[in-house]
Every structure is written in C-alpha cells, then in structure tokens.
Amino acid sequence: MSFLKYNNKIKEGDTVIIHLSHKSMFPAVIQKGKTLNMQYGVLKHDNIIDKTFGSKIECSKGYIRVLHPTAELWTVTLPHRTQILYTTDISMIVMQLDLKPGCVVLESGTGSGSLSHALIRAIAPTGHLHTFEFHQQRSEKADEEFISHRVKDMVTVYHKDVCSDGFGLTDMADAVFLDLPHPWDAIPHAKQALKSSGGRICSFSPCIEQVQKSCSTLKECGFSDLETMESLLRTYNVSTTKIPLADLGEHEEDLEEDTEEDTTDTITEDEKPPKKVKMEDEANNKMADQSKKQSETPSVIFNTTQPAETVQAGHTGFLTFATLYPR
Amino acid sequence: MDLNTISEGNQVFFKKGDFLKAVQIRKNRTLYMDKKKFSLAGVLGHPYGTKFQVTEGRLVKMENWLKVTEAATTSDMITTDNRDLLDKDSNQKMTRDDIMDLKEKGASADNIIEQLVENSVTFKTKTEFSQEKYIKKKKKKHLAEYRIVRPTTRLICQMYFDTKPKSICCMRMDTLSQILSYANVMSGINVMLVETCQGLLLGAIIDRLAGSGQVVQFYSGQAPPRQALEYYSFAKDYMSNVFAVPLSLVSIIDKVKDEPDELPTGNRNETPKFDQATTNKDEAKLDLQESSDSAVSKSSLRQTQREKEKHQAIQLVKAKQMDTLIVACKYDPTPIVTSLLRYVAPSRPIVIYCQYQQPLVECYMQLRYQNLGVVNLKLSETWTRNYQVLPDRTHPVVSMSAASGFLLTGTTVIQ
Numbered sequence: 001m002s003f004l005k006y007n008n009k010i011k012e013g014d015t016v017i018i019h020l021s022h023k024s025m026f027p028a029v030i031q032k033g034k035t036l037n038m039q040y041g042v043l044k045h046d047n048i049i050d051k052t053f054g055s056k057i058e059c060s061k062g063y064i065r066v067l068h069p070t071a072e073l074w075t076v077t078l079p080h081r082t083q084i085l086y087t088t089d090i091s092m093i094v095m096q097l098d099l100k101p102g103c104v105v106l107e108s109g110t111g112s113g114s115l116s117h118a119l120i121r122a123i124a125p126t127g128h129l130h131t132f133e134f135h136q137q138r139s140e141k142a143d144e145e146f147i148s149h150r151v152k153d154m155v156t157v158y159h160k161d162v163c164s165d166g167f168g169l170t171d172m173a174d175a176v177f178l179d180l181p182h183p184w185d186a187i188p189h190a191k192q193a194l195k196s197s198g199g200r201i202c203s204f205s206p207c208i209e210q211v212q213k214s215c216s217t218l219k220e221c222g223f224s225d226l227e228t229m230e231s232l233l234r235t236y237n238v239s240t241t242k243i244p245l246a247d248l249g250e251h252e253e254d255l256e257e258d259t260e261e262d263t264t265d266t267i268t269e270d271e272k273p274p275k276k277v278k279m280e281d282e283a284n285n286k287m288a289d290q291s292k293k294q295s296e297t298p299s300v301i302f303n304t305t306q307p308a309e310t311v312q313a314g315h316t317g318f319l320t321f322a323t324l325y326p327r
Numbered sequence: 328m329d330l331n332t333i334s335e336g337n338q339v340f341f342k343k344g345d346f347l348k349a350v351q352i353r354k355n356r357t358l359y360m361d362k363k364k365f366s367l368a369g370v371l372g373h374p375y376g377t378k379f380q381v382t383e384g385r386l387v388k389m390e391n392w393l394k395v396t397e398a399a400t401t402s403d404m405i406t407t408d409n410r411d412l413l414d415k416d417s418n419q420k421m422t423r424d425d426i427m428d429l430k431e432k433g434a435s436a437d438n439i440i441e442q443l444v445e446n447s448v449t450f451k452t453k454t455e456f457s458q459e460k461y462i463k464k465k466k467k468k469h470l471a472e473y474r475i476v477r478p479t480t481r482l483i484c485q486m487y488f489d490t491k492p493k494s495i496c497c498m499r500m501d502t503l504s505q506i507l508s509y510a511n512v513m514s515g516i517n518v519m520l521v522e523t524c525q526g527l528l529l530g531a532i533i534d535r536l537a538g539s540g541q542v543v544q545f546y547s548g549q550a551p552p553r554q555a556l557e558y559y560s561f562a563k564d565y566m567s568n569v570f571a572v573p574l575s576l577v578s579i580i581d582k583v584k585d586e587p588d589e590l591p592t593g594n595r596n597e598t599p600k601f602d603q604a605t606t607n608k609d610e611a612k613l614d615l616q617e618s619s620d621s622a623v624s625k626s627s628l629r630q631t632q633r634e635k636e637k638h639q640a641i642q643l644v645k646a647k648q649m650d651t652l653i654v655a656c657k658y659d660p661t662p663i664v665t666s667l668l669r670y671v672a673p674s675r676p677i678v679i680y681c682q683y684q685q686p687l688v689e690c691y692m693q694l695r696y697q698n699l700g701v702v703n704l705k706l707s708e709t710w711t712r713n714y715q716v717l718p719d720r721t722h723p724v725v726s727m728s729a730a731s732g733f734l735l736t737g738t739t740v741i742q
Contacts, residue, residue: 005515006650008672019738022703054673054740064701065740068674070511075740087508088501088709095504098479101514101537121513122535197331198376199484208721228714230503236684236706238691303688305706318714325376325474326331 001053002150003069003117004124008052010066015149016048017067017077027069027077027147040064069149071117081138084114085179088233089204089316094122095320097175097200101126106169106176106193108132108162108186113142115177120146120154129154130169134161162186169193178203180315183210184217191237191324198326206317214320223322230318236305244299333370333377333475334519338560340482341473348594349478349558357384358492363471370475373562379388381471383692389472407454420446456720478558480531487527487555495524496657496682499731501709506653507531509736514539516650517643519670521545521574521663523656526553532653533565541568543649545577547658570640571633577666583641648672655680661690667700671739677701679735684708687735694737701737708733 001014010016012030019025020039028036034045041060048057053068067073072087085093087242099105099122110116111134119129139159143303146152160168163185169192176190176199183203192203194309201223204215215226333352334337341348341360350358354368369386370379379386421443433656443465444450450458476482484500492498506528512518512535520542522528529552532542543553551571643649649671654660660679671677681687687706694701709731713724 004513006672006675019702021703052673052741054675054738056741066674067738067740068678072509072511072676079360088504091508092501092711093503094508095481095500098481100534101539118508121511125539126537197374210718211714212718212721216718226716228716229711230714231603231709231711234708234710235458238688238695238704238706240692305684305688320716323376325378326374 001068003071004072004151004154006068008046008269010051010053012049012281013148015069016053017069017073017282018043018067019067025067025073025077026299038064040248074149074291075114078112078114080112081141082109082111084112085204086114086233086316087118087233088201088318090115092117092229092231092319093177093202094118096319097177097202099123099127099175100259103127103174104172106130106132106167106173106190108167108178108180108296109134110139110142110157111179113145116142116146116155117149117151118138119177120151120160124151125153127154128156130158130167130173132158132160132162132167161175162189168191171196173199175200176202179205181210183214187214187217187221187223191223194324196326199324201322201324203320204317206315207319208318211318211320218320218322222327223324225323226320227322228318228320232313235308235313237308238303238305240308241304242299242301242302244297300301331374333375335371338478339370339375340476340478342476342482343473344467345485345489347482347489349486360473361471365471372442373475375475375477376728378472378474381473386473407452409454409457412452418447418449419443420448428709429626431614436466436472439469440465478560480527480534483530483555483558484527487525495527496655496680497730498524498528498655498680498682499709499711499728499733501711502680502731502734503528503531505734506655506678506680506708507535507567509734510651510653510676512651514538516540517648518542519545519644519649519652519667521654521658521667522657523552523658524555526555527549528653528655529569530555530559530561531551533561533569534559536565536568538562538565538568540650541570541640542645543570543572543644545572545663547574547656570636572637572640572642572644574663576637576641579671580641580645583645585642585645597738644670650675652677653680654678660686661693664690665693665697665699668694668701668739673739673741675699675739677737677739681735682730682732684733687733690735698742700740700742702740704735704737706733706735 001011001016003282008215012029012032014030016028016030017025018028024039030045030048032046032049036043038044040062043057043059043064049067050067051057052064056063056065058207073092075084075087078084097105099119101123104127105119105123107116107119107129108131110131111123116129116131123129131142133142136159139157146155146157163180163182166189172195173193174195176194178186178190180186183205194201201218205211217229218226335352335354339350339352341350348360351369352367352370357364357366363381365381365384365386367386371389375616378389380389419468426439430441440462444462450461453461480491481500484503487495488499510518512532514535514537516536518532520529520532529542529544536542546552613692647670652664652667652671654663660681664677664679668677679687679690691704691706695704711731712727715722715724
C-alpha cells in the first residue's frame with residue numbers, strides 16, 4: 001500500500017480504511033497482534049493481513065470491509081488537528097492551479113494534511129510539495145503521516161511562519177496555495193517563490209474581508225486574472241418513494257367498472273411521469289404488495305432523490321485564484 | 328525547444344478577459360478576430376503569457392504594460408449619484424462612422440477611448456465607480472489586446488463550457504475536477520473510460536497520467552471522441568498508453584483467449600488518429616487473425632496497428648484489475664456500468680457523470696440492490712458562484728451558471 005500506488009494485498013504497516021458503513025469509516029495502521037474494539041465487536045488485525053483490499057472481514061458481531069486508502073477517503077477519515085478542506089474545494093484547487101505530474105507546489109499552512117495528500121497525488125511521481133506549518137506539533141504529525149503513507153519522498157515539511165519569514169524559496173514553484181488568516185502578508189513571498197516563467201496562486205479564506213484585502217494585495221503585486229468563487233456540494237439520498245393519491249371522487253366511467261381490482265394499475269397508467277417502476281428487490285415488492293392490500297389508499301411508487309441532510313454545508317470558504325505572468 | 332516559448336505549430340489560446348480562442352501558430356497565417364485582421368508571426372519566440380496588441384496588421388508585444396490599478400475609490404469620495412442621468416443615444420456625440428474613421432487612421436485604442444470620454448455629455452456627471460466601469464467597458468470593446476497562453480485542462484474546459492456546453496454533456500469545470508479526484512486519477516493507474524465529451528475528459532486524464540498508466544477508452548459508434556486532444560498536444564509516449572475498444576465488443580471480452588499478441592510489429596509510422604470522419608468498418612468487428620503480409624500500404628498497417636492495440640486493451644481489461652471506471656456520456660449509464668464493473672479491481676473508485684439526474688437514480692438503485700459489490704454510493708451535484716471583489720463593490724456576480732451535471736460515485740468491494 002502507498003497513497004500513490006495501489007497494492008492488492010494488505011501488509012503489516014499499511015494504513016487502511018476500515019469501513020462499517022458509508023457514514024462510519026476510520027483509518028487504522030495494521031499491526032500483528034493488534035485488536036480493535038468497535039461496533040461489530042472485536043477486529044483482529046491478524047485476520048486482515050494478507051487479505052485483499054475490498055474483502056469482507058468477519059468480527060465477533062458482524063463484518064467490516066477494508067479499503068485501500070486514497071486522498072478522498074483520507075479526507076473524510078483523518079484525525080482533525082485543524083478545520084480541513086474537503087474534496088469539493090480540493091478538486092477545484094487542483095484544477096485551477098493547473099497541477100499535473102512534475103509540478104512544484106508550495107502550501108501554507110499544512111493544517112491536518114487533507115489538501116496535502118491530494119496535491120501530492122496530482123504531482124507525483126516527478127513533482128514536489130513544500131508545505132509550511134507554523135505549529136510545531138502539527139508539522140511533526142504531518143511529517144509522520146507522510147512517512148506512514150509512503151509518500152515522504154514527494155514532500156518536504158517546514159516548521160515555519162511564512163507570513164513573517166517568507167518561504168525562503170525563489171523562482172522555483174509552479175503554484176502556491178495559501179490558507180492563512182493574513183494571506184496578504186505571504187503574497188509578496190509567494191510572488192518571489194513562483195517561477196519567473198509564471199505560475200498560479202490560490203488563497204482560501206472564510207471571510208469576505210480577508211478576500212478583499214488579499215485581492216487588493218494580489219493586484220498590487222502584479223497578479224492577473226483574479227477570480228473569486230465558492231463551491232458547495234449538494235448530496236442526495238436515493239430511495240424508492242411511495243406517495244398516496246388523493247381521493248378525487250368517482251368519475252362516471254369508473255362507476256360502471258369494478259374499481260377495487262383495477263385501482264392501482266389504472267391510476268398509475270393514466271399518470272404521466274413519474275411512472276410506476278418495476279423493481280426486483282424484496283423491499284419494493286413488499287411495498288407494492290402492501291399498496292395492493294391497502295387498495296383503499298392507492299399510491300404511486302417511484303425512485304427519487306431527496307437532500308441527504310436537511311442542513312448541509314452552506315459555506316466553507318472563498319477561493320481566490322490568480323496568475324502571475326512572466327515579467 | 329523551450330516549452331515556455333511560443334513556437335511554430337504550437338496550439339495556443341488567445342485570451343482577452345474571459346474570452347478564449349484556440350489558434351494554431353503558423354508564421355505565415357493571418358487571423359481575423361474582433362473585426363481586425365493581423366498576422367501571427369509577431370508572437371514567435373516570445374514567452375507564453377506575453378500580452379500583444381494588434382497594430383497595423385501585426386501582433387506587437389505590449390511594452391510598458393500599465394497595471395490597471397483599481398482607483399482607491401471609496402464610497403466616502405462619491406459626491407454624485409445618478410438621479411439626473413437620462414439614458415439617451417445622443418449622450419455620445421461621436422457617431423459610429425467617426426469611430427471607424429479614427430480606427431482606419433490608425434488611432435490607438437487609448438486615443439479612441441479618450442475621445443469617447445470627451446465627447447460624452449454625461450461622463451463628468453457620473454460617479455467615479457460609474458466612470459471606471461464605463462472606461463473598462465470601452466476598453467473591452469475597442470482594445471485589441473490578447474495574451475497568448477498555453478492550453479490547460481482548466482482553460483480548455485472553460486472554452487468548451489462557455490461556447491458549446493452541450494458537446495461536453497454540460498460538464499462544468501467544478502464537476503470535471505471532482506471526477507478526477509474521486510476516481511483517484513494519478514500517474515501509473517489503469518483507467519476504463521466511456522465519454523462523449525469530445526475527448527475533454529480523456530485529455531484531462533492523460534494529462535494527469537503523464538505517460539505512466541493506461542487508458543482504455545470504450546466507445547459507441549464509429550470512433551472514440553478525441554477532438555479536444557488537439558489542444559493538449561500530447562507527446563507520442565503519452566498517447567502510446569491510450570487504447571480504444573468499441574463497446575459492442577464488451578460481451579466477448581471474457582471469451583477472448585489469453586494469448587500474447589502475435590500480430591507483426593511493423594513500422595509504427597504514427598499513432599493512429601481517430602477523428603469523426605474515419606469510417607473504418609473494421610472497427611465494428613474484432614479481427615484476431617494475423618495479418619499475413621506486413622509489407623503493405625500505410626492504411627493497412629494502421630489498421631493492423633489498431634487491431635493490435637484493441638487486442639492489447641482487451642487483454643488488459645480481461646485481467647479484472649482496472650483501477651477505475653469513469654463514465655461521462657450521453658448514453659444511458661446503467662447498462663454500461665453494469666457490463667464494465669466486473670473488470671474493476673476490488674476497493675477501487677467508480678465515477679459516473681450524467682447531465683441528468685434520473686439516469687443516475689436508476690443506476691444507483693441497480694448498484695445498491697443488485698448486489699454488484701459497490702459501497703459508499705453517493706449522488707451529488709455542485710453549486711458554484713463567482714464573486715466580484717472590488718473596494719466597496721464586493722458582491723456575488725449577477726449571473727450564475729445553472730447546471731453542473733450530476734455525479735454518482737462509489738467504491739468496489741468483494742462480494
């Protein structure tokens with residue numbers, strides 16, 4: 001296992017993602033003899049070693065699955081030391097910074113390393129990430145994780161405050177990413193670090209005042225093509241839904257027919273979309289049966305979406321992108 | 328050849344604000360853009376990112392390019408408002424003929440704008456914000472200034488989405504960026520792809536693979552969509568890892584024998600190009616016969632090469648170790664996904680994009696309830712809004728892109 005290369009067999013020392021359900025996943029480092037207590041009982045690491053990623057592993061009270069780590073799975077399972085960036089923002093950042101293998105990227109601050117893993121993935125195997133974190137413990141933790149995830153040769157972690165001390169790098173980066181309380185202090189240093197042939201910059205800020213000041217500084221420093229945006233993900237649950245039909249009284253035509261039998265079919269045939277969907281699985285057969293039984297309350301069955309949560313993320317931060325063209 | 332320098336034959340973008348035009352640089356070529364005609368020769372040898380101005384039929388590098396510094400205008404300084412302003416054509420004393428006259432005489436855009444401002448009855452009574460906006464608008468119209476930039480996925484996608492979104496199934500950039508993330512596209516992996524986005528998604532994937540890893544592009548119809556690849560100008564070694572297989576062959580993949588390829592290698596003149604005009608009927612059937620005589624015409628060699636690649640791709644897929652399945656096409660995704668899913672290794676991501684939500688709802692139900700070995704199914708769409716950021720004038724941009732398409736993502740597992 002490496003975050004940069006798939007390997008089918010699980011080995012000792014691997015970071016894996018334990019999957020109980022889509023809402024319940026957590027990372028684990030596999031070690032001989034180790035056990036894990038969780039919802040489905042006791043999980044023995046020895047039962048996982050040499051299995052294939054994606055396998056079902058039995059525990060005392062059920063089973064779990066072991067998944068190969070990816071930057072996305074890491075983002076939703078990593079231990080938070082700070083507020084992190086999620087895949088929606090991360091994806092836009094990687095796209096807007098024009099990242100691909102071979103690029104050199106600077107990141108400040110490292111935080112919990114969520115974005116870092118995605119940056120490394122985009123620029124591997126020939127690029128490099130220089131990531132800066134002013135909190136010593138966090139910078140050490142990030143370094144440990146990069147080693148454990150076998151991506152250490154792609155990244156250098158610096159314990160440094162780039163706002164006061166700069167990056168200490170000149171004319172070498174294709175892209176710079178800033179997630180700082182005062183990004184305007186780091187922007188001139190970023191300009192110095194970017195290649196003289198040009199590069200891209202991104203600043204992520206939750207507050208509009210930060211954005212205004214950053215944009216103003218970017219322009220003063222000679223950056224072009226400024227663009228500020230925000231992106232939000234809307235997730236949906238998919239389910240088979242049944243809604244009842246209202247009693248619209250009897251129509252003349254119906255009076256002559258035996259409505260009892262035909263109720264469900266007739267009504268649904270006359271309905272324009274949504275049509276009644278035939279489903280193979282048990283759950284839906286049950287529902288269809290129930291609906292026939294309750295012929296006093298005919299209904300329409302269809303597959304549809306609804307918002308996954310009633311309250312979803314309304315704001316993470318504003319993303320500002322700009323280009324530095326060659327002087 | 329320095330990759331940072333604009334050279335003969337390069338595919339570039341002419342950029343002016345949000346306007347992007349793809350152009351291939353040929354020193355003897357003249358271009359007609361924004362009602363002006365000019366030769367391209369002037370850009371050669373300059374670094375990418377240089378700004379040029381059209382002057383007397385040529386492109387000339389802009390010297391002493393002045394930054395447009397937004398004035399330190401704040402609302403405290405505004406002493407006027409628009410209560411007395413009437414919107415009349417007669418507010419501008421210069422006629423269209425006057426302007427054309429000036430242009431013909433070779434007046435610079437700055438000159439023209441100066442004249443427009445002087446001849447505007449209402450200009451002096453406008454607020455300073457309004458004056459800035461007026462000048463910016465006139466500049467956009469009369470200035471023939473372009474920056475030459477290198478195409479990147481971001482710019483290519485923007486161009487397609489702004490000018491012909493339907494040709495890429497209305498896939499907006501934010502959604503495209505998520506497809507690459509969720510599918511864990513990285514150098515070294517093997518990708519199965521079905522797309523009808525002119526090859527934009529294919530190009531984005533090849534760009535991120537950077538020559539390491541393989542892409543098997545399944546397609547329906549005469550040829551796999553690859554129009555967008557011309558903007559990327561990929562090197563030959565990148566393209567040698569990209570294969571095309573008709574979807575109509577999917578049902579026989581498992582029946583193909585496990586044998587090493589025995590077709591003659593022959594001279595590989597060029598990577599066979601697919602474009603929509605190609606009507607090679609042999610694409611429709613798999614020919615596993617050895618080509619008996621390799622000393623034949625070029626087109627026959629190309630055909631043999633394609634057959635060889637198709638065979639190679641099928642052997643690769645057959646091993647059921649593909650690292651991801653990405654579907655983004657105009658066809659109903661469910662049958663495509665259910666027939667290709669078995670070739671994806673366990674614990675790998677699958678990503679299905681659709682312009683419409685309903686087909687993904689049906690696909691979700693199939694994957695969830697038919698025990699096809701997919702967990703973490705998630706159906707989503709993305710909401711993105713741009714902002715205008717100016718002192719005292721920061722607000723979301725007035726128009727917003729309405730549709731981004733929908734994504735269904737999941738992870739394969741062993742049943």
